[in-house]
Amino acid sequence: MVSDADQVAELLARLRAGTPLVQCITNAVVTGFTANVLLALGAAPAMVDNREEAPVFASVADGVLINLGTLDAEVAQTMRLTAEAAGAAGTPWVLDPVAVGGLPLRDRVGAELVPLRPSVIRGNASEVISLSGAEGGGRGVDSTASTEAAVDAAASLVGRTGGAVAVSGPVDRIVDGSGVRTIASGTPTMTMVTGVGCALGAIVAAFAPYAETPADAAFAATAVLTIAAELADEKADGPGSFAVQLLDALHRVGPADLARLRVG
């Protein structure tokens, strides 16, 4: 039987051989870091995010990320048009509903994007609970709920998109129509650098063209990022050097490292 780690290693090899073009409409805080994460991993980032070009580019890209972190009304319209274009072209796309829960614009945009059927919704527990329509607002961009508490909300979103929902936290949970998978790997330092969750959404989009199912892409992305974070933590002195070490670790992470993946 092929192990989870072997499956992830196989997908990582395919990603690196394919250099997927990943279009990111993401927030102003994390744009540069996200591009560097994708490059370190072996993907090709393209932050094509203006209203005229983004919908056109979605049919050329191999995967698309739409991240609601720093929205305005024009960006929101670009996101809707790009999600529609990705859907029409069959390009897998990932929705990161940053800080959805009790904020007027992003709550409305999140609710409009879910029926456009993102391949993967990736957020922390509070964001996933709020996006599902349940009460669960976090504290700004941070979660105040456990990922276990978000599993029902994730399943209800899966029922509406037909894709997968990846809930991040100390234990990540990846939910689709066939059940829930968990990953316990990772390190708390990941929460001390802004945008590690945002980068995870981009990594999911990079894996999506190679994975059999959206949940497989989310699982592989979470596995690779959390293992790379463990490798980075071994060399880092604090959040600053951790961010740099994380890029180096994403570049070198390989099958032997993935064998330490902690599932369940």
Ligand SMILES: Nc1ncnc2c1ncn2[C@@H]1O[C@H](COP(=O)(O)OP(=O)(O)OP(=O)(O)O)[C@@H](O)[C@H]1O
């Ligand atoms: N306490 C923790 N221990 C281990 N790993 C963690 C912990 N908290 C988060 N992670 C990992 O960090 C990554 C990002 O998850 P997190 O829930 O922090 O995202 P987020 O809140 O959306 O982050 P951001 O908005 O800053 O980008 C995931 O891969 C997750 O596994």
Ligand SMILES: Cc1ncsc1CCO
């Ligand atoms: C800090 C922050 N604020 C809006 S987006 C963002 C990046 C982490 O989600």
Ligand SMILES: [Mg+2]
């Ligand atoms: Mg986030």
